[in-house]
Amino acid sequence: MAECFDEMWGDAGGLRAPYRGFHDWFAEEDPKRLRAKQREAEEIFRLTGITFNVYGRAEAEERLIPFDIVPRIMSGTEWHRLSRGIEQRVRAINAFLHDIYHNQEIVKAGRIPQEMITRNDAFLPHMIGVAPPGGVYTHIVGIDLVCTGEGEFYVLEDNARTPSGVSYMLENRETMLQMFPELFSRNRVQPVQNYPANLRRSLAACAPPAAGVDPVVAVLTPGIFNSAYFEHAFLADQMGVELVEGHDLRVVDGRVAMRTTCGYKAIDVLYRRVDDEFLDPLNFNPESQLGVPGIMDVYRTGGITIANAPGTGIADDKAIYSYMPEIVEFYTGERPLLQNVPTWRCSDPDSLAYVLDNLADLVVKEVHGSGGYGMLVGPTASKKDIAAFRRKLKARPGNYIAQPTLSLSTVPIFSRMGLTPRHVDLRPYVLVSPEGIRITPGGADAGGAEEGIARGQLLSGGRHQGHMGAGGLGRCWARPRMEFSGCIACWSGPRTPRA
Amino acid sequence: MYRLLERAENTARLIETGQRIALTRLNEPDAEWRPVLQSASVLDAYLAANETVTKDAAVDWLLRSHENPSSVLCCIEQARQNARMVRTALTGDVWEAINAAYMHARETLARKVGERDLPNVLRALRQQAALVRGMTHGTMMRNEIYDFARLGTFIERADNTARILDVKYYVLLPSTLAVGSSIDNVQWESILRSLSAKGGFRMEYGSKLAPREITHFLVLDKRMPRSLAFCTSKIRDNLSYLNRGNREPGPSLRLVSQIEQQYLSHDLDQIFEFGLHEMITELLGAFSGLARQIELDYRFYE
Numbered sequence: 001m002a003e004c005f006d007e008m009w010g011d012a013g014g015l016r017a018p019y020r021g022f023h024d025w026f027a028e029e030d031p032k033r034l035r036a037k038q039r040e041a042e043e044i045f046r047l048t049g050i051t052f053n054v055y056g057r058a059e060a061e062e063r064l065i066p067f068d069i070v071p072r073i074m075s076g077t078e079w080h081r082l083s084r085g086i087e088q089r090v091r092a093i094n095a096f097l098h099d100i101y102h103n104q105e106i107v108k109a110g111r112i113p114q115e116m117i118t119r120n121d122a123f124l125p126h127m128i129g130v131a132p133p134g135g136v137y138t139h140i141v142g143i144d145l146v147c148t149g150e151g152e153f154y155v156l157e158d159n160a161r162t163p164s165g166v167s168y169m170l171e172n173r174e175t176m177l178q179m180f181p182e183l184f185s186r187n188r189v190q191p192v193q194n195y196p197a198n199l200r201r202s203l204a205a206c207a208p209p210a211a212g213v214d215p216v217v218a219v220l221t222p223g224i225f226n227s228a229y230f231e232h233a234f235l236a237d238q239m240g241v242e243l244v245e246g247h248d249l250r251v252v253d254g255r256v257a258m259r260t261t262c263g264y265k266a267i268d269v270l271y272r273r274v275d276d277e278f279l280d281p282l283n284f285n286p287e288s289q290l291g292v293p294g295i296m297d298v299y300r301t302g303g304i305t306i307a308n309a310p311g312t313g314i315a316d317d318k319a320i321y322s323y324m325p326e327i328v329e330f331y332t333g334e335r336p337l338l339q340n341v342p343t344w345r346c347s348d349p350d351s352l353a354y355v356l357d358n359l360a361d362l363v364v365k366e367v368h369g370s371g372g373y374g375m376l377v378g379p380t381a382s383k384k385d386i387a388a389f390r391r392k393l394k395a396r397p398g399n400y401i402a403q404p405t406l407s408l409s410t411v412p413i414f415s416r417m418g419l420t421p422r423h424v425d426l427r428p429y430v431l432v433s434p435e436g437i438r439i440t441p442g443g444a445d446a447g448g449a450e451e452g453i454a455r456g457q458l459l460s461g462g463r464h465q466g467h468m469g470a471g472g473l474g475r476c477w478a479r480p481r482m483e484f485s486g487c488i489a490c491w492s493g494p495r496t497p498r499a
Numbered sequence: 500m501y502r503l504l505e506r507a508e509n510t511a512r513l514i515e516t517g518q519r520i521a522l523t524r525l526n527e528p529d530a531e532w533r534p535v536l537q538s539a540s541v542l543d544a545y546l547a548a549n550e551t552v553t554k555d556a557a558v559d560w561l562l563r564s565h566e567n568p569s570s571v572l573c574c575i576e577q578a579r580q581n582a583r584m585v586r587t588a589l590t591g592d593v594w595e596a597i598n599a600a601y602m603h604a605r606e607t608l609a610r611k612v613g614e615r616d617l618p619n620v621l622r623a624l625r626q627q628a629a630l631v632r633g634m635t636h637g638t639m640m641r642n643e644i645y646d647f648a649r650l651g652t653f654i655e656r657a658d659n660t661a662r663i664l665d666v667k668y669y670v671l672l673p674s675t676l677a678v679g680s681s682i683d684n685v686q687w688e689s690i691l692r693s694l695s696a697k698g699g700f701r702m703e704y705g706s707k708l709a710p711r712e713i714t715h716f717l718v719l720d721k722r723m724p725r726s727l728a729f730c731t732s733k734i735r736d737n738l739s740y741l742n743r744g745n746r747e748p749g750p751s752l753r754l755v756s757q758i759e760q761q762y763l764s765h766d767l768d769q770i771f772e773f774g775l776h777e778m779i780t781e782l783l784g785a786f787s788g789l790a791r792q793i794e795l796d797y798r799f800y801e
Contacts (some may be wrong), residue, residue, distance in 0.1 A: 048591075049583070049598050224584050235584035261643060261741070261797040327621045 005149045005409040006421055007072065018073040019094070021187045024281070034069060041067050041175050050234075051170045053227045065168050068413045071176065071183070072424070072445060077410040082145070082153060082428070083439045085337035088328060090141050090430050090437055093160055093315045095331035097137040098368075101127045101311065111326045116319060124276060124311030126283060128298055134311045134413060134434045136208035139271075139307035140199070141430040142166075145338075147409040154341045154406065155324070156425055160315040161308060162273050165444035166429045167231040170195060170238075173442065189380040190441035196238035198431055198438055203269045205433040208302045210255065211268035218258060220249075222271040232273050246274070256304045270295075271306040276310045318401055319345070319367040335367045341406065347398040355402040356393065359386050362402045364393065373466055411445075500581040500597070501635075502651035507574035508628040509659045511621050513539055513570075514561050516693040518617060520685060521554060526635040532557035538666045538693065541567055571624060575604045590638040593631060600627035646737040647797075653737070654790050659728035660717060661783050663693055668776045671710040687713055694725045697787070714775065715767050727782065728763045731755065734789070741797070751792040758785050 005011055008019045015023055040378035042064060045051075051062040074082075080406035098106050100117050107114050117123055142163030144156040159454035173192055177184060200217060223245050248259045249267070257264035272279065278288040283296040298304050314320060320327075322343035329338040344351035346364075355362060359378050366374030376389040393400055409420030428443040517535035521528040533552045534574040536542040543558050545552070546565060579601035586594060604624065608756065612620050632652075639645050664671075670686040687708045691697040704712045705718075720726045738752040748756070762782055770778055793799075 046602065047595055047599055049586075050595065224580070229583070233583070235590075237587045241587075259798055 004407045004423075005147065006151075007147065007409050008419070009409045010150065016268075018075045018078075022071065022073060022183070025183055025186060031092055031418065036067050036202040037179050038067070038414065041069065041179055044175050044178070045171070047442050048171065049230060050168065050291045051227060051230055053229060067172065067175070069176075069180070070412050070414050070419065072411045072426070078151065079190075079441055081151075082338075083441075085153075086143050086331055086428060086430060086439055087144065087437045088334065088337050089155065089158070089324070090138065090432060092324075092328040092331045093141065093158060094135075094137050094432060096327050097160075097309070097312055097315055098135065099331070101130065106327070106330050110321050111330055111454065112320075112323050116323070117314070120311035120317060120319065122311075122320075124314070126296060127309070127311035130415075132206075133302065133305045136206050136307075136432050136434065137309040137312050138315070139203060139206060139309075139340045141429045141432065143338075143430065145408060145428070146341075147426070147427045148406050149409070152339075154339050156341060157323070158316040158321070159427070161275070162310040163427070163429065164228045164231055164273075165427060166440075167197060167234040169429070169440075169442055169444045171234070178244055186279065192318065192442040195429065195440050196235060198440075199235065199240065199271075200239040200431040202304070202431040202435070202438065203271055203307055204436050206305050206307065207268045208305050210266075210303050210387070215268035217269045218244045218267045220244055220246070220292075221280070222246075224273050226273070226453055228273065235271070246290045246292055249292040249295075251292065251298055254298060254303050256292055256295050256298050267304060269307060277312065278307070279310060283491065315366065317340065318365055341403050344402045346393060346400040346402060351402075352393075352397045355400075356390065356459055357389060359393075361405065363405055364389065364400050364402045366399055367401055377405075500578045500585070500651070502655040503574040503578035503581065504597070504628055504631060505580065505652050505655040506569060506659070507571045507775055509656070509799045510539055510561055510569065510571050510574070511628075512695060513663075513693050514558055514617075515621050516689055517557070520689045520754055523685070529553050534666055535795045536561070538663045539569065541569055547680075554699045555611075559611055562612060562620075562770060572604055573609045575601055575624075577785045588644045589643065590634070592634040596627075596631040596634040598622075598629060603627055643741055646740050649737045650734060650793060653730040653733040654786060654793075656725055657727055657734070658783065660694060660725050660730065660788050661779055661786065663690060663774070664717060665779045665783065671714045672771075672775065673731055684708055690717070696723060696725060699723055711767060714770075718770065719767070721765065728759075731759055731763055735759065738793070749796050751789060754785075754789050754792050758782070758789065 002223055008016060008023070011014045015170040045064050045067060049062075053062055069164055096106065100123070102106075104114075104117065106112050107117060138160045140163060142159040142165070144159065145153050145374050146156050147153050170192060203217050204215045217239065218241055219232055219236040219239075221229060221243060223229065226232070233243055242258060244258050244267075249256055250259075251257070251265070252264045252266070255266040256270065257266045274290045277285045280291045280293060280296045281288045282293045284291070295304065295306070296310070301312075321340065323342050325336050328334070344355050344362075346352045346355055355364065359376070360381075362376075363376045364376040364378070374392075376385065378386065381389070408423045408425070411424055412419040414420075415424045424441050424445040426445045429440045431438040431440075513535055517532055521531040529552060532554055533542065536545050536552065536557055538682060539561060541560065546555070549556050549560070550565055560567050561570060563574060564570045567573065568577075579597050582589060582594060582597045589597075599666075604627070607620050607623065635645075635648060639648070666684065667690050670690075687710065688697070690713065691700055696716065699722075700713065700716050703716065716723055717726050719728050721728050721732060723729055735752070735755045738755055739748070742749050742752050762778055762785070765773075
């Protein structure tokens, strides 16, 4: 495995500045105490019920989110640079969604082929001509980033449907504050605790015209057996809004209303954690028990805000991903601040030829596949697998994209041997409303479960958008940890005034 | 959730009583477990799964069997599941208390509980339940969520007291035979113990055990927190809080007032004249009818 960039030690083995405070603290600590603390943290997690459910067993089992006591630390300057790029990208995604469901200027301008949109499974014809309240499509976005070197970040994936994981970031931070207060006194850490309040405010700002002065917000969950149920309940609780399931809701007098002990009460903004397909049995999957019959009709007449809007999945489709640099430029008129991972579209004959010649070095992904099913990781695949994949690729080239393997950065985690490097990615959470774009200075990070294949892009392998199917959080949130951003005020970043 | 929690606690108390009575009996210690199973209304299901009533099997059935949906473990698991479903209606303190009770129960009840450990296990279960109740009392808003929590508690408690009386009513009947015999004393004591009523009774009536006083205490005394009259008046209070703002009392509130008038506003002689057993049987039916009416009135299942 090639040498990769370590976020604590850099390339050359010199301690990087953001980690100085942590390093000093760690050096003074007794590993025994830290191990005891780690167990204590797990006890806290178990007691507060910070769990996710695992599917595929007779009884949905609740698992703890693995917790690591080593924070991932980023300097304020670096965070600031990243947030500008994230903001630009999120703005472009919203403009793109508005455009493709209205005039399709980007297609007319010849920047994206027509069939990429209209023949895309993630394109939702029901949304054509619909103007979502406040003009916002993606109220909550999670942008998955990977780092490959000093200041080198790539966007691995945009999550524009229902990104999850934010509750783990918040609870993690809360637990760290309880366990290691001294770490926070030594480092100045940007707070993330306002996320639920900001989320509520942001959602309320997108209320439909039918709403009153104080919009009624609710969180729609598929139910207690969903893998991310804890998060749904957590966010509803922290925002102080109702947590509802499909059977609590019905359409009453042209509004979506929830059952209460004194009759039905209209909802203005629904933060739904149910996939598009299951949202409305009258308009989409008729078998769905999770949705609300007729909600799309209410939506089209401005009776409710659905967050995120239906049909946003096209913006994080893997085939569209390769057009993101063009999309950012087209709508913002600026050069993209965040880089895409170079991507070959196999529908293009020249690219296909290149990919076929270099299969052993590339990662090939199915464009609509969510997760690691239809994918080939060249460097770790056997000759037989490569040959088999070559046939699939030749049969339906338009179904695939290819990317080079990247040498991902490592961050330290606390293991039996002390600090051990581990590959991770980073997902910051972004809120969009007419009031503006708000990025929470922190994120969840997911580590490759199997050390050997973490190199390259397998990190994105097991990730699911909606957690409706098998897989889900089990693998991908292997190691969500806190991000310290802008923590060291004295040398960089958002300068906190000193007394 | 609160109904299940109350049931778990009541069952734990019944096991404690059964164990004590069995230990203080000289012959046939296993025989005492049949009425205990009966008091918990699980005797038929128990006999369908087991041939004979033995102490070990009975305790296991009541405490941790998954075949018995009213076992302490099943009730706590279900209560915690319900708490998860209504997580946003509870304070963090209440949620953590119920989750801790669940974690603790899963751990201590993972295997059969030996006789030596039984007292400690039962004590801990009751303490955990008390912690949930305490957190509820200390941290929950006094809104309709709280009213429903209290309704669940008192409906279950009234039901529990009525069931114990239903099984043991015959030892409370006025009779010229065998009054004051030691067998009756044991029986009366077991009734009081299984309702945590021994101390309260002693305070009111001294140490003399007599069926008439015990009946009055458990049915009509409004200061005794597990008596039928007490539970019913709490149910009425909470239903009338829920009914605030309505001009007319709702169907369930009317029903509870009717129960109070029909059964609990008489004196003891009238009750015995009507028949203690008949009254208890009718009351059991009335409580379950009331629970159904509350579900209807407040759209629990729609």
